[in-house]
Amino acid sequence: MNTLQIDLFTGLNDADSMQDVLDVALKVIKPMGFDYCGWQSQLPLPLTRPRLASLTTVEDEVDSKISSGAYLDSPLIRHCSSTTTPLLWKGTTDDETFLQDPALMEEYYSFNHRGGWAQSVFGRVGTFSLFHADSINTFTRQDLQNSSRDMQWVAMAVLGRMNQIRERSDIKLSLREQEILRWTGDGKTVEQISSILSISASTINFHLRNAMMKLDAPNKTAAVVRAIFLGLLY
Structure with a gap:
């Protein structure tokens, strides 16, 4: 392994939280010219407005908009939700990435986000998670x-470690609770x-509670x- 890989895996092995993972990643990618990095994950549940779970190394307007679901139809999300090929x-x-949405590019610029790189992985039941790195x-x-x-x-290392931490749980759901949540x-x-399920509504509510x-x-x-x-339903 090269120095980057050694530093990366050593740091990730010691990371106890998802924020720790991103902090390790940022130290590794800064020499390559990146100033921020982040993680996003979307669940395609049949909800009226799907949301992105997100975490970044900087709290700014872009992060706030991601958290509020403003960029669900951005070129980044469209690409990463359909392929694991890196987006640069x-x-x-x-x-060419943002030619289809020049207003979004202008907004990114105004928030000091310019060049970048992203890649995703797919999980269970249509879920995907992505890691992105941005530069000023x-x-x-x-x-x-x-x-x-x-x-x-x-x-790949960051997304793998994120999933390990995210799914680490001692929560146990009964088979009936799992079934009702599905x-x-x-x-x-x-x-x-x-x-x-041929059981009463009050029983359903009992298990939901x-x-x-x-x-x-x-x-x-x-x-x-x-x-x-947490990986408890599938």
């Missing part, structure tokens, strides 16, 4: 290609689940999302 963008006005400067295509091999190592995630109401308490979730939708993130 120079941060220049002629960059523009890149040449050659700059990005030169760092691509190392960045793929970083992305149907809830499919958009079924309590009454519909009652009919499907127990699951919400175990998952520390404020409502049944949040319980479904957290249970899927």
Whole structure:
């Protein structure tokens, strides 16, 4: 292994939280010209407005917009939700990545996000997670290609460690709780689940309350999302 890989894996092995993982990644990628990095994950649940779970090394307007779901249809998300091929963008006005959405490129520029790199992995039930690195400067295509091999190592290692930490849980759901949360995630109401499982609505609500308490979730939708993130339903 080269020095970058040794530093990366040593740091990730010692990382105890998802924020620690990103801090390790940023130290490794800074010499390649990147100033920020982040992680995003989306669940394609049948909710009225899917959200991106996100974490970054900088709290700014871009991070706030990502968290609020403003960039769900950005070129970055469209690309990373459909392929694991890395996405590279120079941060220049002629960059093909953002030519289809020049207003978004202008907004990124105004928040001091220019050149960048991203790659995703796919998980269970259609989930995907992505790692991205951004710079306050523009890149040449050659700059990005030169760092691509190392960045793929970083992305895969970071996403793998993120999943380990995210799914690390001692929460145990009963088979009935899992079953009811799956149907809830499919958009079924309590009454519909009652009919499907041939048990009373009050029993459905009893199991939902127990699951919400175990998952520390404020409502049944949040319980479904957290249970899927923790790998408890599939």
